[in-house]
Amino acid sequence: MATMTAIKPITKIATRDSYGNGLVELYKEHDDVIVLDADLAAATKTGIFKKAVPERHYDCGIAESNMMGIAAGIATTGLVPFVSTFAMFAAGRAFEQVRNSIGYPHLNVKIGATHAGISVGEDGATHQCNEDIALMRTIPGMVIINPADDIEAKAAVKAAYEHDGPVYMRFGRLAIPIINDNPDYKFELGKGTILREGKDATIIATGLCVSESLAAAEKMAQNGLDVAVVNIHTIKPIDKDLIIEMAKKTKRIITVEEHSIIGGLGGAVCEVLSENCPTPVLRIGVNDCFGHSGPATALLQEFGLDADGIAKKVSAYLK
Numbered sequence: 001m002a003t004m005t006a007i008k009p010i011t012k013i014a015t016r017d018s019y020g021n022g023l024v025e026l027y028k029e030h031d032d033v034i035v036l037d038a039d040l041a042a043a044t045k046t047g048i049f050k051k052a053v054p055e056r057h058y059d060c061g062i063a064e065s066n067m068m069g070i071a072a073g074i075a076t077t078g079l080v081p082f083v084s085t086f087a088m089f090a091a092g093r094a095f096e097q098v099r100n101s102i103g104y105p106h107l108n109v110k111i112g113a114t115h116a117g118i119s120v121g122e123d124g125a126t127h128q129c130n131e132d133i134a135l136m137r138t139i140p141g142m143v144i145i146n147p148a149d150d151i152e153a154k155a156a157v158k159a160a161y162e163h164d165g166p167v168y169m170r171f172g173r174l175a176i177p178i179i180n181d182n183p184d185y186k187f188e189l190g191k192g193t194i195l196r197e198g199k200d201a202t203i204i205a206t207g208l209c210v211s212e213s214l215a216a217a218e219k220m221a222q223n224g225l226d227v228a229v230v231n232i233h234t235i236k237p238i239d240k241d242l243i244i245e246m247a248k249k250t251k252r253i254i255t256v257e258e259h260s261i262i263g264g265l266g267g268a269v270c271e272v273l274s275e276n277c278p279t280p281v282l283r284i285g286v287n288d289c290f291g292h293s294g295p296a297t298a299l300l301q302e303f304g305l306d307a308d309g310i311a312k313k314v315s316a317y318l319k
Contacts, residue, residue, distance in 0.1 A: 011150075012175035015208075016114040016152030019171045020045030023082060023112075024052045026157055032078065033161070036071055038064045038085040042303040044114045044171075046084045064089040068097035068109075075107040080161060083109060087116035089168060102166050103139040110160045111168045117258035117301060118286065119174040119208060124293035130286045134263025136168040136308035137236050143189065144235040146170040146265075148210035151180040152233055155187035163189060170207065172258075174296045175209045192239040194246075199226030201252040201318055203310070204243065206232050206265045212300075215307035220315055227254075227314065235265060243272050247279040254282045254314050258305055261285040282317045284310060 023046065025027070027033045035057045041047035050057035060067035064085050071081040083090075090113040102109045113132060120128045136144050143163055147153040151173060160167040179195070195210070196217050205213040210231045217227045230246055232239060247253055253273065255266040266283030273279045286303060300306045304313055 003240055011178045012066040013110055013150040013178065014173055014175045015147055015150065015153040015171040016045045016173060017048075017107070018147070018150040019084075019112050019114065019157060019169070020048030022154040022157035023049040026161055027053055028054065030080070030161060032080050034058070034079050034081045036060055036067050036081055036083045038062055038089065040084065040085055043113065044084040044086070046112070050250045055136040065094045065097045066081065068094045069101050071109045072097075072101040072105070072107050075102075075109050080113055081109055086127060087113035087129035087132045088127050091135045091168070095135055096134075099139050099265050103142055105262060106165050108164060109166050111166070112171065113168060114171040115173045116170045117172060117207070117290040118305075119172055119258060121173065121296035121299060122293050125290040128291035129256070130258070130260045130291065131263070132168075132170065133235055133259050133265070134267070137263060137268065139166075141165055142236065143167045144170070145189070145233055146207040147233050148207060148231050149176060149178045149180055151178060151185065152187060156233065159189050165215040170265040172208055172219055174208065176208045179211050179214065179310050190234045190237040190239060192230050192232040192234070194228065194241045194242075195231050196227070196229040199250060200226045201254060201314065202228040202230055202246040202250045203254045203256055203314065204230045204232055204265065204269055205233065205256040207258055209258055209305060209310075210319075212305060212307045213256050213310055216310035216314065219307060223315065225315060225318060232265060235268060238268050238272065239274050239277065243269055244277045247273055247277045252280050254284060254317065256305070256310055257285045258300075259285055270303060277281065282313070284313055
């Protein structure tokens with residue numbers, strides 16, 4: 001009689017939850033951590049940290065630009081501030097303060113930006129920040145991390161602390177699958193990882209699009225397409241060597257991101273390849289338009305950022 005193999009259940013966690021839990025874990029090892037929030041602790045999940053360490057959490061009110069200035073001042077004392085709000089407000093509303101008060105003096109401030117991309121859902125276009133990576137990439141010395149799951153998000157918090165200088169971390173509202181639960185997983189700033197080998201093309205993805213790209217690659221395999229998948233969690237500094245290596249191996253590159261195709265992962269990859277290894281690139285993301293209100297999963301499907309949509313676009317491109 002054949003023995004049935006148990007199917008491992010898929011665990012889904014929003015990376016904003018991982019951020020809150022990661023801050024608590026970090027403080028257990030480093031008591032110089034300070035957390036600031038802009039009246040959104042319940043949403044950004046810094047409330048998890050506030051409950052565990054109330055004396056190290058400060059609510060700056062709905063004054064995000066002022067909060068960045070406060071964080072800059074705290075950083076000059078030797079403490080390590082993690083400043084948190086929605087991506088639209090962290091990268092958008094407070095851009096000048098991030099640039100001039102944090103980036104220009106290269107202060108040790110860590111920005112935890114949650115609710116990025118169209119998966120913010122019902123909050124609509126005003127809150128669906130699809131431009132934050134592009135904005136942060138222009139600030140000299142700014143490190144940008146966009147984790148793909150719970151494990152990577154917690155690792156990002158620790159790596160951000162260990163890095164001396166400003167860091168922008170991008171977290172999401174939607175619960176997404178855990179894909180890095182293996183004993184060999186290692187997080188290293190500026191280094192991407194090959195999650196799936198392939199010979200026909202390479203998908204380079206970031207954030208929640210990584211798990212969707214893996215699922216898309218499996219769908220395409222059923223139709224005879226062998227597509228590699230690379231996870232780029234650090235947008236800046238980007239893993240140039242890995243990008244060039246995969247371009248040489250598979251000859252065609254597809255980037256997938258929950259962000260505008262202008263200035264984000266797609267732009268960064270194209271810059272690397274145009275200068276070092278000219279290669280055809282298909283950029284999949286938000287195509288120079290605003291989002292709109294709707295359920296997160298429905299929006300991802302509408303914008304072609306779910307597994308089916310990615311598989312359809314890549315298959316058409318390769319044919």
